[in-house]
Amino acid sequence: MTEPDYSALEHDLIQLLGPRGVSRDARQREKASVDGARMSPIIAELLPLGIADLVAFPTNAEQIAGVVAAAVRRGVPVTPRGKGTGNYGQAIPMSGGLVLDMSRARAVIGVSGDTITADAGAPITALEQAARAEGKQLWMYPSTVHSTIGGFLGGGSGGTGTILHGSNDAGFVSALDVVTPESDGELLHVEGDEAQGFVHNYGTAGIIARATVRLEPAQDWRGLYASFTDFAGSLSVLRKLGRMQPAPRLVSADTPHITAQLPPDDAFPAGRSSLRMIVDASIVAEASAIIEGAGGRIEDVREGPSVSAALSVLSYNHPIEWLQKSEPGVYFHVEVSGDALVDRIDDVHAVYPGGLLHIEAGHTVPIGMLAGIYESPEAVYAGIEKLGELKVGVHNPHQWNVDFRLQETLELAQSTDPQGLLNPGKLNPDYAGPTKGAIR
Numbered sequence: 001m002t003e004p005d006y007s008a009l010e011h012d013l014i015q016l017l018g019p020r021g022v023s024r025d026a027r028q029r030e031k032a033s034v035d036g037a038r039m040s041p042i043i044a045e046l047l048p049l050g051i052a053d054l055v056a057f058p059t060n061a062e063q064i065a066g067v068v069a070a071a072v073r074r075g076v077p078v079t080p081r082g083k084g085t086g087n088y089g090q091a092i093p094m095s096g097g098l099v100l101d102m103s104r105a106r107a108v109i110g111v112s113g114d115t116i117t118a119d120a121g122a123p124i125t126a127l128e129q130a131a132r133a134e135g136k137q138l139w140m141y142p143s144t145v146h147s148t149i150g151g152f153l154g155g156g157s158g159g160t161g162t163i164l165h166g167s168n169d170a171g172f173v174s175a176l177d178v179v180t181p182e183s184d185g186e187l188l189h190v191e192g193d194e195a196q197g198f199v200h201n202y203g204t205a206g207i208i209a210r211a212t213v214r215l216e217p218a219q220d221w222r223g224l225y226a227s228f229t230d231f232a233g234s235l236s237v238l239r240k241l242g243r244m245q246p247a248p249r250l251v252s253a254d255t256p257h258i259t260a261q262l263p264p265d266d267a268f269p270a271g272r273s274s275l276r277m278i279v280d281a282s283i284v285a286e287a288s289a290i291i292e293g294a295g296g297r298i299e300d301v302r303e304g305p306s307v308s309a310a311l312s313v314l315s316y317n318h319p320i321e322w323l324q325k326s327e328p329g330v331y332f333h334v335e336v337s338g339d340a341l342v343d344r345i346d347d348v349h350a351v352y353p354g355g356l357l358h359i360e361a362g363h364t365v366p367i368g369m370l371a372g373i374y375e376s377p378e379a380v381y382a383g384i385e386k387l388g389e390l391k392v393g394v395h396n397p398h399q400w401n402v403d404f405r406l407q408e409t410l411e412l413a414q415s416t417d418p419q420g421l422l423n424p425g426k427l428n429p430d431y432a433g434p435t436k437g438a439i440r
């Protein structure tokens, strides 16, 4: 194993990227070493988990490959970074080393048929905009609409569009250009199943330098804002609305308490549960009839180019983030899924003191974020066990281990990164799952 040589690497990177393409400045290094992990009170207590020694800013896929090759040559670990919105510490350089900041490699290469290709640091909003200009739209995107395509594929899982297309490991990726320590500065072009091996494992098997993802014909979307006197009212129609055809892009609902923490909007009347949809213009009337038939009220129907993004940024973890902002230090959350979220909501809420669910109509079953008042890590894990007994699926956001297709990733990384230089600390063969030894 080569001893890390940071000075030699800095010299190499200046040659490759120019002096503005690499930084050892303390503020830059700190900025490049945090992500959204503060959403977890358990991880927050352990911060900082690592600080970069160097930060590199390549401007295209080829430079990304060159930077990885230089780091490997100098024995320096590499942690890829998109916009840094991941919320489990996955982007924190736990062994220090080089943070590979993708934010300047933001070219959208173009639309071809039903796919779009972009460099890893391209913002999701730029991809959607380029697709719309060609009469297309992305299959899906995360609620963090300004995050990068590389970060979404490396660390995210789904979002707006998931109702129809499932998570981002289910056919969304058409092809990737990846770079690994073994590829010696070359971009490896992988497609189909081979490409899936690099999705959602935090860059531990290979770093995505360029991505080609799927599009579909653009739709005329409306933002439908409704409300019910209570959360039970919103839940009573959520699955039915999610099954409508053409499929909505998003159906989200919140308890009255969470609704009150969202940014002020006349469409969120005090004391009521908000239900929001991104819905095809052709079924607004049908969706409204379902809502009103169940005792709900239509608050507004909005149109225009920003309706999709406006509702997306109120989905997934965002309502919990607003809750945490308005009551700092009180709430934690776990990611949950299953019909029990609708059918046994009182039992689900009762798992944690102050339990509050944000829910989305998912691809097969509802998915959501369950917030509760934070007491201790033990209480969080005990609740995860209880949720399992209620047949609620749980993803534990209080740990940074690769926990998706772990075995496959371990095998792939053994051949692509035998020295373990990619995002060290995240790929742990003995990771025991959501409730046991979660933090290491």
Ligand SMILES: Cc1cc2nc3c(=O)[nH]c(=O)nc-3n(C[C@H](O)[C@H](O)[C@H](O)COP(=O)(O)OP(=O)(O)OC[C@H]3O[C@@H](n4cnc5c(N)ncnc54)[C@H](O)[C@@H]3O)c2cc1C
Residues within 6 Å of the ligand: 035, 036, 039, 079, 080, 081, 082, 083, 084, 085, 086, 087, 090, 091, 092, 102, 120, 141, 142, 143, 144, 147, 148, 149, 150, 151, 152, 153, 154, 155, 156, 157, 158, 159, 160, 201, 202, 203, 204, 206, 207, 208, 209, 315, 316, 317, 318, 321, 423
């Ligand atoms: C309020 C909030 C809401 C969120 N909503 C959603 C949501 O709806 N759906 C969802 O899936 N996620 C969501 N997330 C998680 C996260 O924001 C997204 O997954 C986002 O797309 C990550 O992109 P990023 O550019 O910020 O990546 P980063 O946070 O920078 O990186 C994420 C992970 O991917 C790795 N990575 C970064 N770039 C690359 C690359 N080029 N190649 C390989 N690995 C790479 C990083 O090392 C890290 O492990 C949310 C987070 C927050 C805080």
